[in-house]
Amino acid sequence: MGGVPIRAFESEVLAALLGALSDIGLDVSEDKREQRIDHGGRTWQPDAVFTVNGQQIAIEVKSAVTDREASQLVSYARALPFPMLVASRRIADGARKRLKQEGVGYYDGRGRLRLTLPGILVDTDAPPIESVDNPPAAFEGEVVREVAIVLLDAPNSHHGPRSVARTIGRAPSAVSAALDRLRANDLLTSANEPVIPELFWELAGVWRRAAQPLAGLPEPGRGSQNALLQLGLDEEVGWALTDTLAARAWGMPMVVSPGYPPDFYVPTIIAFQRAVAQFGRAKGAEDRACTVAIAPVPFVCRGRVDRPGEHWKVANHIVVALDIVQDEARGREILERWSPPEGITRVW
Numbered sequence: 001m002g003g004v005p006i007r008a009f010e011s012e013v014l015a016a017l018l019g020a021l022s023d024i025g026l027d028v029s030e031d032k033r034e035q036r037i038d039h040g041g042r043t044w045q046p047d048a049v050f051t052v053n054g055q056q057i058a059i060e061v062k063s064a065v066t067d068r069e070a071s072q073l074v075s076y077a078r079a080l081p082f083p084m085l086v087a088s089r090r091i092a093d094g095a096r097k098r099l100k101q102e103g104v105g106y107y108d109g110r111g112r113l114r115l116t117l118p119g120i121l122v123d124t125d126a127p128p129i130e131s132v133d134n135p136p137a138a139f140e141g142e143v144v145r146e147v148a149i150v151l152l153d154a155p156n157s158h159h160g161p162r163s164v165a166r167t168i169g170r171a172p173s174a175v176s177a178a179l180d181r182l183r184a185n186d187l188l189t190s191a192n193e194p195v196i197p198e199l200f201w202e203l204a205g206v207w208r209r210a211a212q213p214l215a216g217l218p219e220p221g222r223g224s225q226n227a228l229l230q231l232g233l234d235e236e237v238g239w240a241l242t243d244t245l246a247a248r249a250w251g252m253p254m255v256v257s258p259g260y261p262p263d264f265y266v267p268t269i270i271a272f273q274r275a276v277a278q279f280g281r282a283k284g285a286e287d288r289a290c291t292v293a294i295a296p297v298p299f300v301c302r303g304r305v306d307r308p309g310e311h312w313k314v315a316n317h318i319v320v321a322l323d324i325v326q327d328e329a330r331g332r333e334i335l336e337r338w339s340p341p342e343g344i345t346r347v348w
Contacts, residue, residue, distance in 0.1 A: 010061040012129060014048050017087045017107045020126040021052060028052045055117050062088040064186040066193045070095035074102040085115060089129055090186035092195045135184035139206045143170055144178035146299040148203050151194040152318045152347045159192045168299045200347045207322045213288035216279030230271040240265040240304045240315040243323045249307035249314045252338045263291045267301035317344060
């Protein structure tokens with residue numbers, strides 16, 4: 001914490017914080033002197049020290065703050081001789097709740113300020129940070145979306161470029177660039193921890209599935225025919241069940257009528273074209289035997305799993321959740337009501 005030369009984004013965050021505190025009528029100034037705090041045998045240099053209405057506050061600046069990082073910051077704040085405020089371009093919803101619960105002030109650069117001092121209580125909207133440098137679009141390109149799915153799938157794991165690259169079958173250099181892109185958009189911390197639930201919802205905002213209703217349905221056991229369709233029932237890559245039936249397979253609270261048609265992602269445009277040619281297009285959605293869509297990213301058809309009671313291989317639960325929330329009427333409610341199986345972390 002602290003003790004390093006100030007970076008460009010830190011100057012931006014500190015300037016915005018100073019302005020936000022001044023705008024609500026507080027007497028605030030930044031102490032430019034280098035300060036080191038000796039406490040419990042340790043020396044700590046804060047990123048900045050502000051004086052607010054005559055009271056000192058240590059400022060800790062982060063590009064993004066996750067739930068786990070918030071817990072670490074709370075632990076550190078408890079050991080300090082005077083209050084600490086966490087200032088960041090993006091603080092995850094859960095992290096803000098944690099900081100508030102423990103009485104640690106925060107400034108979320110998206111437009112929220114909270115500060116508790118003797119005689120001072122601030123909990124208000126604030127002008128969002130206006131960045132001079134616009135970062136590249138967060139989800140431009142397939143690799144960054146695949147990386148986001150992997151991060152969301154196991155948000156508490158260590159995600160190095162090489163391990164993620166092995167999972168999605170990409171070059172480590174491409175994964176490193178994707179991590180940099182997410183970090184530039186404040187959706188990832190410097191330790192490669194995803195900012196939850198923001199990463200999920202921002203990915204959901206760009207997620208698209210162009211489904212084609214078919215008049216027929218593939219069946220297991222048709223060797224050469226299924227090979228041409230790239231069905232991949234016994235292979236690493238193949239058709240992935242998604243949406244309603246996949247959601248039910250993952251245990252999401254879905255009411256599904258008997259014979260409800262499945263929805264699939266197919267791995268390539270060739271598989272899509274062959275499926276349309278073989279089964280024909282359905283006259284309408286109500287006449288469909290299934291739907292097919294080209295996978296938005298290759299990992300969708302690579303990261304499939306087996307689920308109890310389902311003979312089709314099922315898409316990763318993050319992919320299924322992304323498809324479910326495209327239904328604006330009921331998607332969020334379904335995810336809210338879902339109690340995921342053991343080993344799955346809620347990231348929405």
